[in-house]
Amino acid sequence: MQPTDLGYSAQDIITAWDTLNWRFLGGLGIGGLCFYIYYVEAIRCGLRDRCAGMPWQTNMYNVAHDSIYVLSFANWFAVGSPTNHILAQIFWGGIVVWLCMEMVVHYQTIKWGRQEMFPMVPASAFLPVYIGCQAFI
Secondary structure, eight states: OOOOTTSSOHHHHHHHHTTSOHHHHHHHHHHHHHHHHHHHHHHHHHHHHTSOSSOHHHHHHHHHHHHHHHHTHHHHHSTTOTTOOHHHHHHHHHHHHHHHHHHHHHHHHHHHOHHHHOTTSOHHHHHHHHHHHHHHO
């Protein structure tokens, strides 16, 4: 493995994916499916109870991570890129779906979460404060 400024070679890591046991990859797939179920259930409960379906800090962290990953489209699909691999591309597609679900949770939090999050903030200032929190993360 040749070190880079990251401390590892992305190409070596991606190449190692081809040698992974498919049972291990299946386990990762099951874990991802469970995370989808968690988000769908959080959204469903949020809509039913008219509240934020999950903690706003958790969702903001997930949005920060997932949006960077999604916006790095060229890293995962560019011909000749060391990370151009089918598993990275499948994961990218899954992250796009998660990001859409995270936006629904953001909507729920903005619509119904002000009193729980920042009861001292006036309604007119809540959205700028909320956006500022997301930008800070």
